[in-house]
Amino acid sequence: MIIGLGVVRALLPAAGAASTGWLLSELDGDFVPPLLLLGALLLVGQVGDIGARWAELLAVSRINLVHRAEVARLATEAATVDLIERDDVQDLLKTAAADPTEWVEKTPGEGAKGALDVLFGYVGLAAAATVVAAWSPWALPALIVPAVIVRHMVMRHWNRHYRIWVDGIEHHRRYQYWGALTASRGEAKELRVFGLADWVIGRHQSDMRAHLEPVWADDRAIAIAQWKQFFVTLIPLAAVFAAVGYVTVAQSGSVGPASAALAAGWGVFNAASGVGPMIGMEGSRPGLKALEALRDRLATSRREQWRRPDGTAPEPALVRFEGVRFGYDRRAEVVRGLDLEIRPGETLAIVGFNGAGKSTLIKLLVGAYRPVAGRVTADGRDIAEMDDWRSQIAVVFQDFVRYRLTIAENIALGRPGVPDGEAVREAAAQAGLDKLIAGLEQGIDTSLDRSLDEGAELSGGQWQQLALARALYAVKCGARMLLLDEPTAHLDVRTEKALFERLDGLTEGVTTVLVSHRLSTVRRADRIVLVDRGTVKEQGTHAELMASGGQYAEMYDIQAKRLESGFDDRLEEGELI
Known part of the structure; x- marks a missing residue:
């Protein structure tokens, strides 16, 4: 026309x-x-x-x-x-x-x-x-x-x-x-x-x-x-x-x-x-x-497959960091020749001082960045060559995004497609948001855009719980690896303890990688890895590391004394590499 x-x-x-x-x-x-x-x-x-x-x-x-x-x-x-x-x-x-x-x-x-x-x-x-x-x-x-x-x-x-x-x-x-x-x-x-x-x-x-x-x-x-x-x-x-x-x-x-x-x-x-x-x-x-x-x-990837052709989710993979080196600035490496194995279905905790490279490992693991040397593999395949790798991962980044959507929409972003309303509500409850939602006039459909008359404003800790609910929803929809980078950093110790008690058993059959500055949080992990200056310095169970009397044991004792004195160890907002 x-x-x-x-x-x-x-x-x-x-x-x-x-x-x-x-x-x-x-x-x-x-x-x-x-x-x-x-x-x-x-x-x-x-x-x-x-x-x-x-x-x-x-x-x-x-x-x-x-x-x-x-x-x-x-x-x-x-x-x-x-x-x-x-x-x-x-x-x-x-x-x-x-x-x-x-x-x-x-x-x-x-x-x-x-x-x-x-x-x-x-x-x-x-x-x-x-x-x-x-x-x-x-x-x-x-x-x-x-x-x-x-x-x-x-x-x-x-x-x-x-x-x-x-x-x-x-x-x-x-x-x-x-x-x-x-x-x-x-x-x-x-x-x-x-x-x-x-x-x-x-x-x-x-x-x-x-x-x-x-x-x-x-x-x-x-x-x-x-x-x-x-x-x-x-x-x-x-x-x-x-x-x-x-x-x-x-x-x-x-x-x-x-x-x-x-x-x-x-x-x-x-x-x-x-x-x-x-x-x-x-x-x-x-x-x-x-x-x-x-x-x-911009190298583009093909559309990711969220499930296998028969509708089932893949089994957790054996993941290895093989001689990985990486730096945001090539003149200053954050990860220096790191070797690490993440076993299928285990809960692995990564600890270390600020700047040790903990959060960077999470970013390398999801494929957000690629090593400048070495590689990250899943069941022997380089994840950089896997079109469906990210579909197997649910993650809570330390610098998670606060979307100006409803609570339900925020959670459903964990997986594309038509939202599963029941799974969304279950993930919210598992993340500890049920009391918050019950107190809102519009419940789980409350907008989190405070510029709107009916919009609600969440605290830093509540936003973090919402980000965790998003990851748990992804697990319910088929993700086989759950990555948690300081998932409770803005929560007090009591709230954190109650949250992890609820999470016990919810991630069965899922590989969980937990980064936390609170060593009391990681005690329950199957294995703990201490990272220092971009390399693995110590690893083992909590009991094994305490018995060895190394850097982990020293850090744990210091934190325990500070908590006994009433010190609030919640992190300020901001990313740690």
Whole structure:
């Protein structure tokens, strides 16, 4: 439909010019037919404009929806997190997202519309040129050549303008971040308490100028160049219009054909020189190029299978870290040649000082990062080569995400697909949320977006229990390995003890890996591994490690004395590597 409407709209100016000429030629005779034709063309034009705007809006929206879904798919299916964390990839994601925060940014849908408009413009150009040629063919090159020159000049300026804009996208991303901080709920307290407002505003202004000052300089250059375009346009148009007037007046030519030639001549020039659609095309090009670059840089994985073809969940795997080395900064390794075996169905506790590499082991185990040396295997296969590895894992990260959804929706995020309502409620109860839910007016369907009137606000400990419920729901849906990175760090000792007592028996047949700074928590583990400076220093049962009198025993005794004195060892929010 959009093509049909576009062709009709493209032909209307030439048809209107011809019918106007016919009407003026018939003023002394029977002018009713040309008048009716002109009126019909005006009506068709009005209806066509309304229909075309609706069709274009629908087409542009659908194209943009597909494009942004593809960007989101590439980002979320990237093989590892470190690919997304790179600054160059962040800039590509910002460019490819094609969110028009500034007028210079054009979406792929606008680019596609611009491409169609260019084609329609050529249809209109051919129709208008036919009308002009009927009066005098010599006028066509006098109109088209300067129009093409003007188009070339304008597009050269805009191509340069877009390059300048994209070159500064890193500063653009930064100044948007600083600007968002000034209105953010999360950072509002520190901005005021620490007096950071002027500093944040200064950074915002600095990055904004770094991005926009080259753009503003180019705006001035474009404004000056418009004088050249004016003279290139004025001389040939004046010549053609003067010739039409001279022939009509001096040589007693017909007013009708002359009027048609003038109207169609202006249409020819506009069609040949118009750059609006091409600006839309060029403006969308950076986003499309960024999308292609993302496809090249982000290794995507195939859709994961949550269960076997027969509907059963896989058995827990034997997992091994084999000479694993890793560092977020390659110059400073966090894990240094680590060897570790995680046996199917066991509960393994990982302990150590802050910065020992405990949380990093969890991230390597889920495949969020890949070792720079060595490998992590499951039943002898490198997990980096397993499409279904993450489907076997349920995890509570220390820096878990607090989704502004309902309690039930937060829990159901543990596995994709249609939520199992009964399993969601069971997971909530097992995580200790049943009393909280019972006290809420909307129960498990309470929104956790505090900006809503009916939204609830949870404490740090309650959010942690919710994250645990999400992982337990994943176990109920087939996950065979449960990874808990400081899952009770924000809970007091009594609440934690009650929680783990409820969890006993719930993870039967599931491999559990527990990272905790509380050694009293890990006593019940089948095996305890003490990590120090990225390597395994000690391992064994609690009794074995205490009997050996090593570093674990020393740490345990110190913690026991501190707890006896009433020390609150809950962790502050924040991630430990």
